[in-house]
Amino acid sequence: MKLYKILSTAALGLSLGLTFASCADDNDSNPVLHMPDSFTLNTPALAGNAYDLKNTTDSIAFTWSQPDYGGMPLVTNYKLQYVVSKDGSEVVTDADGKLKFADNVEVKEYDEGKTKCEYKLGPADVDLLLLRELGVSSAADVPEKVNVYYRLSAQTTSTPKVYSNIVKLTYVPYYQRMEVADPVTWYLIGGCFGEGGWGDNLMTGLLPLYLTGDSYDEDNGYGTVSWTGYLPAGVEFKLRGSLTDNWEKQIGQGASFGEFVLNDGGAANISAKANGVYTISIDTKQVAMGNASGISITKTDDATTYNQVYLNGSFNGWGDGVAMTPVNSTVGVNNHDWYTRIHLPAATELKFQANNWAMEIGTKYDETPSCKSGYYGVGVKSGGGNISIKSEADYLVIVNDITGAFRFIKE
Secondary structure (H helix, E strand, O other): OEEEEOOOHHHHHHHHHOOOOOHHHHHHHOOEEEEOOOEOEOOOOOOOOEEEOOOOOOOEEEEEOOOOOOOOOOOOEEEEEEEEOOOOOOEEEOOOOOEEEOOOOOOEEOOOOEOOOEEEEOHHHHHHHHHHHHOOOOHHHOOOOEEEEEEEEEEEOOEEEEEEOOEEEEEEOOOOOOOOOOOOOOEEEEOOOOOOOOOOOEOOOEEEOEEOOOOOOOOOOOOEEEEEEEEOOOOEEEEEOOOOOOOOOEEEEOOOOOOEEEOOOOOEOEEOOOOEEEEEEEEHHHHHOOOHHHEEEEEEOOOOOOOOOEEEEHHHOOOOOEEOEEOOOOOOOOOOEEEEEEEEOOOEEEEEEEOOOOEEEEEOOOOOOEEOOEEEEEOEEOOOEOEEEOOOEEEEEEEEOOOOEEEEEEO
């Protein structure tokens, strides 16, 4: 054990005032700081069992004995450290039979320090930490049990850091969503979309499909996306699964129109045999699994074409609407998708309309469905309530005047 001598202020004044005291007498009266090799982290009462984190209501409490600094009342800052075990190699036993962390293990610690000898962890917070550390992304990936090894560090302003013993706790984790995944999106590109030049820019070159229905799998982003619009006969196009993957994910035409090939750069471009309005639908989970049967294209009834669609709302006092830009500007293509870029304040309410409100698109939702990148939904044509946008942001707003589907994408 290391020993450090510290002359306190009181002792210093005494030694100056009593000059007749011998050196030996003075040294005997000085407090001596002991630098401990370790200190005791107590084993929680339930440490012999597994904590069922989903059904544990009380905090998981750690307590410890203050390091022995020779009786000196030093203010000590404690931090709780941990290692989540993946294969059991994170700890080893030393010559004294005590646990210690293996040399190559990264020991992490909670940011919050304590000056009292107690640290509490919420069960839900522990669970989230385990899911992050283990890379769990779905309920199927949650392990049955997880061991976590804890220790404390202690440090004062005048002493180096010292560590406690290691305590093992076993947890039964459960799945909870850490972050809502953005919906998986596919993009239309080709001679009949945007400017028709197969460009890489959103809206002028590529059109994102709309989410079908009112929800998707928020754990992994999978769902159904679709588009309904006009396809001229013989004009070629494809679908891309990303704006940045250099065409790694793509959909081309198979042996004939209505058949599809996945991720093959040599596949033919898709081309309708007859003019008309078509609906393209993609089950993004099936496609991600390599199943082209998750893609369909069907011809539907013709639809009314509008010369202009407007965005009206509380952002300008329901005044003159913002004229939206037609997505498809190529000759011979009837446009049914519109977009604008606009800054919307918080708690905005709005609608889409055309022909002086003869056609309007409102909402059926009490609360507009949202994701990390913005808002989405399928509106109600010729009626419905105001579409509510809660968050202030710059948005790319897209709407389809046939289905009423819309997206508000944060930029």
